[in-house]
Amino acid sequence: xxxxxxxxxxxxxxxxxxxxxxxxxxxxxxxxxxxxxxxxxxxxxxxxxxxxxxxxxxxxxxxxxxxxxxxxxxxxxxxxxxxxxxxxxxxxxxxxxxxxxxxxxxxxxxxxxxxxxxxxxxxxxxxxxxx
Numbered sequence: 001x002x003x004x005x006x007x008x009x010x011x012x013x014x015x016x017x018x019x020x021x022x023x024x025x026x027x028x029x030x031x032x033x034x035x036x037x038x039x040x041x042x043x044x045x046x047x048x049x050x051x052x053x054x055x056x057x058x059x060x061x062x063x064x065x066x067x068x069x070x071x072x073x074x075x076x077x078x079x080x081x082x083x084x085x086x087x088x089x090x091x092x093x094x095x096x097x098x099x100x101x102x103x104x105x106x107x108x109x110x111x112x113x114x115x116x117x118x119x120x121x122x123x124x125x126x127x128x129x130x131x
Contacts, residue, residue: 006066006069006128006129006130007128007129016030016032016127017104018030018031018032018048018104019102019103019104020088020093020102020103020130021102021103022076022084022088022103024081025077027073027130028130029129029130030127030128030129030130031046031048031049031127031128031129031130032046032047032048032125032126032127032128033045033046033062033065033125033126033127033128034047034113034114034117034123034124034125034126035058035061035062035123035124035126036117036118036119036120036122036123036124037117037118037119037122038054038116038117038118039118041054041055041056041061042054042055042056042057042058042060042061043061043117044058044061044062044064044065045065045113045116046065046069046128047108047110047113048091048092048093048108049069049072049091050091051065051068051069051072052065052068053065053066053067053068058124069128088103092108
């Protein structure tokens, strides 16, 4: 699988829902992403996939996160469709019955995610869109 195209959108609101559609060799959807400082480094995290990236600044952290998401999805697409579904369910995603290749928003504890940063009040909540 080739590199997935990803774009940062506006900040995520409180009513935002993560959504992914996995076709045979493509990922389309939107994911919540958080960026902030931990110690001397910047960290980017997509909690609903448990994928992170870090760097010396926010830009480096986001770039590392995108590279790690590429690796995650590359590994995911090496599996059969039934194995992919099991992996997604194991990390909390729910398969939509009407659209079997769509996965909807797993729940996560945003407060717990924010507390992992040194300055939770400064953490940015962004939307990462795949295409």
